[in-house]
Amino acid sequence: MRRSDLGEFEEVVLLAVAVLVPKAYSVMIAEELERETGQNVSTGAVHAALQRLEQKGYVTSVLGEATAERGGRRKRLFTVSALGGRVLTEVRSVRNRLWDRIVPPTLLEWS
Amino acid sequence: METPNPPRWPDKLLTWLIAPHLREEVLGDMHERYFRRAERLGETKARRQYWWDVLAYVRLSFIKRKPSEYPNPTPTAMLSNHFKIAFRNLMGGKSFSIINIGGLAVGMAGAALIALWLQNEISFDKFHEHKNRLYQVYGLTNSAGGEPVAIPATSQPLAPTLQQNYPEVEAVTRVKDVDQFLIRVDDKSFTGIQGAFADPSFLQLFSFPLVEGSKNAQLNAISSIVITEKLARKLFGTTDVLHKTIRLDSVDHFVVTGILKDLPPNTRFTFEYLLPWDYLKKLGSGWSNESWLSNNTPTYVLLKPNTNPAAFTAKIKDLTQRYAGRRDVWTHFLFPLSQWHLYAEFENGKPVGGRIETVRVFGLIAAFILLIACINFMNLSTARSEKRAKEIGVRKVAGAGRGSLIGQFITEAFLTACLAGAVALLLVMLALPSFDMLIGTQLSIPYQQYSFWLWTFGFVVLTSLLAGSYPAFYLSSFQPVGIFTKQFKKSQLGLSPRKVLVVLQFTFAIVLVIATMIVRDQIIYGQERDKGYANTDLIQVSFVGDIEKNYGPIKQELIRSGAAVSVTKTMTDLTNDGWRSWGLRWPGENPKDTNTAITLFSSDADLIKTAGMTLVEGRDIDGYRYPADSFSVVLNETAVKLMGFKNPIGQTLSNRDEKRSWRVVGVVKDYIVGSPYNPIPPVVIQGPGAWFNTMHIKFNPANSTAENLAKAEDAFKKYNPAYPFDYQFVDQDYSRKFENEQRTKTLAGLFAALAIFISCLGLFGLTSFTVEQSRKEIGIRKVLGATVSQIVTLLSTDILKLVLMAFLIATPITWYAMSQWLQDYSYRIRISGWIFAAAGLLALVIALLTVSFHTVKAALMNPVKSLRSE
Numbered sequence: 002m003r004r005s006d007l008g009e010f011e012e013v014v015l016l017a018v019a020v021l022v023p024k025a026y027s028v029m030i031a032e033e034l035e036r037e038t039g040q041n042v043s044t045g046a047v048h049a050a051l052q053r054l055e056q057k058g059y060v061t062s063v064l065g066e067a068t069a070e071r072g073g074r075r076k077r078l079f080t081v082s083a084l085g086g087r088v089l090t091e092v093r094s095v096r097n098r099l100w101d102r103i104v105p106p107t108l109l110e111w112s
Numbered sequence: 113m114e115t116p117n118p119p120r121w122p123d124k125l126l127t128w129l130i131a132p133h134l135r136e137e138v139l140g141d142m143h144e145r146y147f148r149r150a151e152r153l154g155e156t157k158a159r160r161q162y163w164w165d166v167l168a169y170v171r172l173s174f175i176k177r178k179p180s181e182y183p184n185p186t187p188t189a190m191l192s193n194h195f196k197i198a199f200r201n202l203m204g205g206k207s208f209s210i211i212n213i214g215g216l217a218v219g220m221a222g223a224a225l226i227a228l229w230l231q232n233e234i235s236f237d238k239f240h241e242h243k244n245r246l247y248q249v250y251g252l253t254n255s256a257g258g259e260p261v262a263i264p265a266t267s268q269p270l271a272p273t274l275q276q277n278y279p280e281v282e283a284v285t286r287v288k289d290v291d292q293f294l295i296r297v298d299d300k301s302f303t304g305i306q307g308a309f310a311d312p313s314f315l316q317l318f319s320f321p322l323v324e325g326s327k328n329a330q331l332n333a334i335s336s337i338v339i340t341e342k343l344a345r346k347l348f349g350t351t352d353v354l355h356k357t358i359r360l361d362s363v364d365h366f367v368v369t370g371i372l373k374d375l376p377p378n379t380r381f382t383f384e385y386l387l388p389w390d391y392l393k394k395l396g397s398g399w400s401n402e403s404w405l406s407n408n409t410p411t412y413v414l415l416k417p418n419t420n421p422a423a424f425t426a427k428i429k430d431l432t433q434r435y436a437g438r439r440d441v442w443t444h445f446l447f448p449l450s451q452w453h454l455y456a457e458f459e460n461g462k463p464v465g466g467r468i469e470t471v472r473v474f475g476l477i478a479a480f481i482l483l484i485a486c487i488n489f490m491n492l493s494t495a496r497s498e499k500r501a502k503e504i505g506v507r508k509v510a511g512a513g514r515g516s517l518i519g520q521f522i523t524e525a526f527l528t529a530c531l532a533g534a535v536a537l538l539l540v541m542l543a544l545p546s547f548d549m550l551i552g553t554q555l556s557i558p559y560q561q562y563s564f565w566l567w568t569f570g571f572v573v574l575t576s577l578l579a580g581s582y583p584a585f586y587l588s589s590f591q592p593v594g595i596f597t598k599q600f601k602k603s604q605l606g607l608s609p610r611k612v613l614v615v616l617q618f619t620f621a622i623v624l625v626i627a628t629m630i631v632r633d634q635i636i637y638g639q640e641r642d643k644g645y646a647n648t649d650l651i652q653v654s655f656v657g658d659i660e661k662n663y664g665p666i667k668q669e670l671i672r673s674g675a676a677v678s679v680t681k682t683m684t685d686l687t688n689d690g691w692r693s694w695g696l697r698w699p700g701e702n703p704k705d706t707n708t709a710i711t712l713f714s715s716d717a718d719l720i721k722t723a724g725m726t727l728v729e730g731r732d733i734d735g736y737r738y739p740a741d742s743f744s745v746v747l748n749e750t751a752v753k754l755m756g757f758k759n760p761i762g763q764t765l766s767n768r769d770e771k772r773s774w775r776v777v778g779v780v781k782d783y784i785v786g787s788p789y790n791p792i793p794p795v796v797i798q799g800p801g802a803w804f805n806t807m808h809i810k811f812n813p814a815n816s817t818a819e820n821l822a823k824a825e826d827a828f829k830k831y832n833p834a835y836p837f838d839y840q841f842v843d844q845d846y847s848r849k850f851e852n853e854q855r856t857k858t859l860a861g862l863f864a865a866l867a868i869f870i871s872c873l874g875l876f877g878l879t880s881f882t883v884e885q886s887r888k889e890i891g892i893r894k895v896l897g898a899t900v901s902q903i904v905t906l907l908s909t910d911i912l913k914l915v916l917m918a919f920l921i922a923t924p925i926t927w928y929a930m931s932q933w934l935q936d937y938s939y940r941i942r943i944s945g946w947i948f949a950a951a952g953l954l955a956l957v958i959a960l961l962t963v964s965f966h967t968v969k970a971a972l973m974n975p976v977k978s979l980r981s982e
Contacts, residue, residue: 027141028148041161044141045168052173064137070147074140 014050019081026076059085118146122166131177198524212492213532215873219485220536222866226478228555236378236453241319247446249411260461266411267404280419283313286409296359297347308383309392317414324354325370331388337366342374343384377554404436484617488874490579495881497583508592517588525580533572617871618918624864626926626951631857637941644783646724647842649811652685662831675823680722681804683714687845689786695768698755711793714802722810730761730778735800742801746778751794789937872962883970891978903971915959919952
């Protein structure tokens with residue numbers, strides 16, 4: 002599994018899906034990311050990332066129920082696939098290993 | 113809580129932009145986000161954000177449409193299917209297809225024939241390389257008193273004068289037609305071949321390509337000749353004839369120095385050989401004429417590039433006046449090549465059109481024939497396609513898109529139009545020889561020009577688009593539900609455009625029929641006009657070879673052998689337009705008559721007896737009995753009236769300078785000179801002092817014509833052995849005066865028949881559909897007791913009304929147009945009402961007969977059959 006398969010924004014979106022399951026769909030994910038990062042995140046960007054993730058097989062989707070505030074339209078709900086889960090874990094362990102090797106004093110000097 | 117709505121424009125944009133399979137979730141997301149934001153941040157901010165969010169969707173992954181999950185047939189696969197269906201439909205209704213294709217093909221062929229002729233007319237002499245700089249020099253008679261007359265010829269010395277004294281002139285040539293030479297090659301001899309004398313520069317002015325020989329080296333040597341390939345084949349049997357010898361009139365020898373390609377049909381020149389002008393000079397008097405006062409030769413000039421023709425005309429205007437040294441003669445003007453063929457008619461010395469009018473009329477006829485054929489085709493295709501509305505419904509239900517339905521119907525119309533085009537081409541090929549004969553030219557289908565194929569193809573495509581557009585675009589737009597229920601029936605009631613078309617077709621046909629009948633009447637009227645002479649048993653022989661020299665012995669021999677009862681020699685043949693002369697003077701002359709044209713004729717003796725004219729006063733000229741008759745004249749009644757003589761006998765006429773005078777000895781009843789439709793001009797018949805070119809022989813009515821001819825031939829063989837005995841019957845010559853009118857009549861009749869035929873085909877096809885549609889109605893009427901005649905009347909009334917309407921429209925149009933046509937003839941019929949009645953009745957009868965085939969069949973049908981099935 003090559004690391005370059007997962008872009009930074011894709012990784013964040015994938016994580017958000019994992020967090021929000023079973024209610025993970027574009028609007029929720031976008032708002033979650035806005036809350037976490039404090040920046041504007043459009044549903045379009047999220048949706049596009051989700052499309053790419055689905056193409057790579059990291060998430061799967063089904064059409065959910067319709068709600069009134071959507072004008073009676075259905076939403077597409079996403080869940081992390083087994084492959085997606087493994088990629089996430091791998092990415093995390095790579096980061097953890099690197100974090101662990103950082104000497105604590107250096108960490109402080111950044112701010 | 114009030115429900116705020118997301119802005120509408122971005123929604124529309126998204127709907128249009130986003131692929132259909134993503135539309136639902138994307139729009140749902142957008143709306144949900146909007147409401148949530150509106151709740152949290154307020155509506156204004158939410159709206160602003162909304163626009164930003166929309167922009168985030170502008171990426172390929174959202175715009176790209178999902179490929180269809182059904183197999184997508186390639187266009188060619190569908191096309192072959194369309195062709196298959198079209199073919200089956202054509203085969204399915206054979207009689208219908210034949211009517212439809214046949215009608216269109218006949219119309220296209222008729223229009224194509226006219227178009228070929230038009231193309232030929234318009235392209236006349238347009239192939240010359242220097243066509244923009246070529247002019248013919250015209251004369252224009254003095255307008256002091258009398259109408260100015262344009263003369264398409266000049267004197268012979270004019271051309272060299274132009275060449276020498278005017279730097280604007282690049283080249284100039286005279287062209288004088290000749291056809292009386294006896295041409296000999298070895299021991300074969302030919303007469304009546306058209307040739308011309310021309311200056312050496314002729315081939316520089318006019319681009320007639322040479323197969324052999326150089327363009328600049330022709331017609332210089334006095335004994336050289338240029339001939340066409342056709343003549344070469346005729347004389348020698350081969351075209352390899354350079355430097356071979358031809359003898360003219362058994363006296364002069366000529367060497368072939370150039371061989372011309374055969375002249376195309378679209379040129380005013382008709383020669384088959386060219387002789388050098390120097391030879392004409394050598395022939396001397398009768399040919400060469402160095403007088404400035406005799407206009408007998410067409411003269412053509414080629415101006416240098418960038419010469420202003422108007423300025424040049426001003427310079428040469430008074431050329432003849434200067435060189436002849438008198439002010440009372442004609443002036444000159446230049447007539448450009450572009451006008452030669454189509455605009456060569458003059459009235460009062462001003463151009464007034466000419467053949468262009470015929471060209472326009474026939475162009476109009478061609479357009480109309482094509483139009484009614486197309487209308488028919490559209491009409492029939494449309495009527496038939498309405499029957500196929502159900503088919504369209506089924507196809508739509510089964511999932512056919514509109515595009516593919518349009519494709520299907522256009523393909524079908526295209527196939528039909530192509531077939532019609534092919535048939536039309538075949539018809540044109542078959543009809544071209546007889547059409548050529550009819551109009552007296554040689555047309556050919558320009559297979560090699562791709563513009564011709566482009567036009568043909570373009571026309572086929574256009575027709576198919578027109579014919580196919582109704583079913584393709586209109587019928588395919590219906591909802592299938594509408595087609596199957598009664599909604600569709602409503603649209604069928606809109607029959608009125610179709611009625612308009614039928615009226616249009618019949619109007620056109622009736623116009624042509626009436627026109628044909630009026631032309632026919634006018635011809636008969638002219639033929640029945642009193643000629644003033646008897647042309648039966650009368651022949652005329654042109655003076656060739658030794659005839660003039662041996663005229664006396666030939667005349668004696670003819671009378672002695674009993675072949676002829678009387679013989680006379682004259683200036684020209686009787687049916688000729690005659691020689692016009694200006695400047696004859698008479699006592700008591702009105703000054704305004706100075707320039708009145710007088711037609712000259714001549715006779716040695718016995719003219720009145722030979723031609724069967726009627727003597728009104730005095731006696732005939734007889735140079736043998738009265739030697740003083742050399743300068744005697746006989747006048748016709750019009751001349752007497754013009755000159756205002758109370759007692760014409762014994763009056764004296766003189767020429768301009770009064771050196772010569774003639775004494776009037778007799779008056780003859782008016783006889784027709786020139787066109788039988790023109791007023792009779794004043795004629796002066798001169799005695800033996802004039803010149804002669806023809807002899808007239810009145811055969812002995814006691815013998816058979818063959819016997820007389822045999823005896824006459826013996827006499828001519830004896831005294832003119834080198835030449836074959838060439839003669840013309842004067843009554844045949846006379847009937848040739850009607851050639852133009854006869855041709856107009858034949859053409860108008862032909863196209864009238866064509867128009868009626870096409871209209872009837874259309875009517876025939878259309879009634880078959882109306883009858884088909886009212887089958888049930890007819891059945892019910894019959895059950896309720898309607899008779900056959902009642903039903904036929906019911907079905908025919910509509911058509912009757914349409915034809916009547918067409919008649920009402922056609923009558924004033926034709927009346928106006930034909931009155932205009934008749935204006936050209938001063939001796940003309942009055943248009944009588946019965947012609948219109950007859951044409952109207954004819955149209956009505958033909959229409960009813962056409963319709964009756966279907967109506968009677970429908971009326972006779974057993975109602976059980978039509979009502980049984982539902």
